[in-house]
Amino acid sequence: MSAPVCLPRWGHTWVDLPVLRLPMPEEELIPCATGCFQLPITIDTPEDPVERAVHRWFLGHHGAFLVWRFLSASLDRLIREPDSQLVRLAALGYDAYSVMLAYSGSCSREVYEDVIRPMMVTFDPAFSGRWARDHEPLPGLLRRARTALGSVAAAPLTSASKANLVAHMEVMRRLVPGGPSLLRESGRARMFTTEAERARFDEFFLVSRENVCVSRYRAHRAAVLSAIGHDLAKHPLSPEYGETLRTFATRL
DSSP: OOOOOOOOOSOOOOOOOEEEOOOOOTTTOOOTTTOOOOOOOOOOSSSHHHHHHHHHHHHHHHHHHHHHHHHHHHHHHHSSSSSHHHHHHHHHHHHHHHHHHHHHHHHHHHHHHIIIHHHHHOOOTOOOOOGOOOTTHHHHHHHHHHHHHTTTTTTTHHHHHHHHHHHHHHHHHHHHTTOHHHHHHOOOOOOOOOOHHHHHHHHTTEESOOOOOOHHHHHHHHHHHHHHHHHHHSSSSSSHHHHHHHHHHOOO
């Protein structure tokens, strides 16, 4: 079973989302009896457009946390077991990550400037995506996987990862066109990421680091993917996003 619930002191209560409980990136989920965690995990999407934009910012990042963990495991396995099926699986992970970027950053520039960015500034003036501990190992794992595969075999993975970079740049271009990041504005851009900053990133996005059993993790992952899928069905962004997430969910 998962560790007893011991909530951190959250720095804000801007969204009504269940806390995402994750082990540290290098730690494994705890094996458990099938279906040992059976409490419903409910995620409701607000109808108010601004509230929905903020909700998407946080829920989309929860989705990203889950995809990062999937990608880390997939790339690590691919390095040890080069295989075309695993290549396609890792590529699908990058496609899912691209959806999370588009979903979380789907707000207007005005909402980002007036609501979301001030939230991050208030929480920490240097707040940065560079503090995401689950994403940190991915660039290195991707390079190693592509080297192990060779350019031809790695082509689907290369294509998906490049498309993901484009998706990230598109969100940045739309929301912060030509503007400096909070990290650069703070003057801390050249410093190494500290453990305290990683913890701050977790705290902002309502992530608790603890021992988590397989059943609980899967239940929360299913709830996040389902909530995003239902939101996209009701308030579409791009037709292929829903299909990408449905395919991703079937391969987990």
